[in-house]
Amino acid sequence: MTTAADRVSRRQVDKFEERRRQLAEGALQTLSERGYARTSLREIAQNTEFSHGTLHYYFRDKVELIMYCVRQYKAVCVQRYDAIVADSATADGLARGFAEGLAATCRDDALLHRLWYDLRSQSLFEESFRPDVAEIDGSLERMIWRIVDRYAELSGQEPTCSSAMAYATFDGLFQQSLLRHLSGSDLALDDLRAGARHLLSHVVCA
Amino acid sequence: MTTAADRVSRRQVDKFEERRRQLAEGALQTLSERGYARTSLREIAQNTEFSHGTLHYYFRDKVELIMYCVRQYKAVCVQRYDAIVADSATADGLARGFAEGLAATCRDDALLHRLWYDLRSQSLFEESFRPDVAEIDGSLERMIWRIVDRYAELSGQEPTCSSAMAYATFDGLFQQSLLRHLSGSDLALDDLRAGARHLLSHVVCA
């Protein structure tokens, strides 16, 4: 049964979680504009309607806030491509949809992914970042593998490499494209599209 | 002709440059251990035999020091693989040498390359970093391309992708391997070797 105290506590927990989510959303925005190293808690708070003290009411310290943000980022990031897998009936259609999806992500969410690469680099130095970063990396790898696997299936071929390999190469391609796109290159997105399709056709064989 | 003043001035310039190089070397060491965001000028100075004030005698500000370090890193980094190209007489020998070179770099210079990925991420936020980062990225791309091109030549095949594509994928592979290696994975180096050979055989065709 549910006591009155449980109901109260439950609602408080929900409100608490909701505010955490809301604060993390603002933080994610500020972080993606300024980068991890240059963003202070006061700056994050200024882009919300709360004071900097509030951040310490909802998060123990800066690391906990950052990691909460990263996990929130992941949720948005991964599922985008599963619709493409579900909607594509031919290998070529999947390839086209995937390439377009990557280009759209690079164009529309450039700042968020810039932050992702920043935080992944930080995790090379800050061990406390690694578990969450590894988890996101893993879910991205699985996402890429669903694409590759479905592409192989649709084209009646077999993947020629491991999922780790596939993820590493697609990630490298995306990262390089992001760098060029943010540097103002007009060709970056087209090259990303072409590169993705080329890569996809090379990770499978009959 | 060379005047006495010229000789004096010349020697001073040399000494000045030599000390800059020496300070940058120490800075590179400290930076690679702690990362860009966590390394202060005082900390850099403490790992040399000089005081923190000296850094500002030889470098205008922190950015100039960092960029000087990065350029020094580049010089060490690129040429390593050209010997492999020159020494390999067969396609398979080149592939083996290249794969072993990548694994050795990942093992021996992990911290330096961790710093490279850190600084490249920083360049996504700090525009003043971009020219130097882009230049290093370009020289790495050319280095990779010399490998691929020579491999195609030795195996009587043609490259199937652009040099930008080749660099992006090999870089992605290396970066992922570095992350796993630094996280303590024993398989990282072997996977890197295998991945590199696999990738190399797939960027060419008859």
Place this chain on the structure above:
DNA sequence: GGAATTTCTTGACAGTCGTCCAGAACCCGC
């Protein structure tokens, strides 16, 4: 409406940061 609890603000704290500068220490030609 008043008491209790949650939520939020504000200011302070102890550090650290990059930068600057007055002057000490050193080097070198004369």
Place this chain on the structure above:
DNA sequence: GCGGGTTCTGGACGACTGTCAAGAAATTCC
């Protein structure tokens, strides 16, 4: 060994950082 230039030191400065706690404000409950 003296003088002038180069090299280096170490302290000071103001700005900024993450963290904390005391209390104001808002909300909730009876």
